[in-house]
Amino acid sequence: MTGFGRAVGEVEGLTVTVEMKSVNHRFSEISVRMSRQFLTIEDKIKKVISKSLHRGRIEVFISVEGDSLTDRTVRVDWSLLDQYMKALTDVKEKYSLSDTIKMDHLLKNEDVIHVEESANHSEHVEEKIIQVVQNATEQLVIMRNAEGEQLGKDLNIKLKQLLEHTEQLEQYAPSVVKHYHDKVHKRLQEFVSGTIDENRLIQEAAIFADKVDISEELIRIRSHIRQFSEALLQKGAVGRKLDFLVQELNREANTIGSKANDSEIAKIVVELKSIIEKLKEQVQNIE
Structure with a gap:
């Protein structure tokens, strides 16, 4: 959401200069600095800007110079x-x-x-100020769009990485139950001299499998990744939607981490959360 826009206009012997800059902010916040004699049109100026810019802290500097x-x-x-x-x-x-x-x-x-x-100014001066503000806003939007294209490419790379780690979890997760089954079987052999109750062993493995089952979390992660990717292709303000999706991705990763009773899954979850944190930082740059 960072950008800069500047525009200049002339009317009735006066020169109107508008400079705007925007920085990251969770919501929309517009600050206008100009001569007190034009404060009556401040609301109009903010409405013009808010039609094109829906998120970010936007600072507007307006100067009107001339002898008249x-x-x-x-x-x-x-x-x-x-x-x-x-x-x-x-x-x-x-x-x-x-x-x-x-x-x-x-x-x-x-x-x-x-x-x-x-x-000493007429309505034409106020109209010119609004027009120059509009021109500066358009310049700022052009700069933000150019930055957005690069940001979109970076986000798609991170989504691809996130999907790759999700696939790793999908492939590895089923083996966790088998490892647990073998581990329990081995320990029982060490402590029991006779035959092992296979039904009891299967029951214990089933209970464990239910506790560590992460299939639902993985399905939701895939869904969030798909929605995130689709949102990047949409026009208009999508920053808040992406904020929400990042929060949900992080929630699912935390759940998987709490369920994981396996060092390999724990390692993959750490990588997942690292990518999600980077997504969170980048999403703050999106309107």
Whole structure:
């Protein structure tokens, strides 16, 4: 979900510049920084962006520059100036001062004379800002799409690896019960001098087989891998769906790990979880 977009436009002697950058975030968060005089259109700006970007932390910087952006007016507080003049005259008379009252004595005070600025823009300026925001958003989307193509290739490689380990588990898992059967049979021979109760042995092996059966987990892992692969081909926002699938993959791997009473299965589960963790990290980059 990382990307950068920039666009520039001109209207009524003003230059509008919009820069946008996005970084990974679980949800959608849009932050807009611009002059206070344009805050009335902030919601419109966010709606334009959210139509194309559904996930990620997006920072938007908008600048509008030009001499016609504001009107400047010189304001004189005549009432306050009259009071200053009277006060200076009274001080001069009271203390018999010979100094001449000059203009700078009166006008250097910012409370007496100051410049006021007022916003000076039409609806055309606001419309241009929205348009430039749209253009910057499109540029950001292009960059994110290019990154997404590379990310998709990497994810498909990891899905293939995940499927290979799943197939290893499918092939190896049935032998676990046989190993257990042989192990129990051997131990019984060591402690029992007579014949072994085969029915009892078969019953114990069956109970063990039920406890370590991971066929359902493997079926669900295959299903999650298929759904994950299909989601990568879909248009629109799929990041949250992939988040969910990664969580489910991790859940199944943990269940297999808890059921496994075999070192070889435990090794494969470690590899599974390593790949799933990498998937989880990459999915954070997908909208």
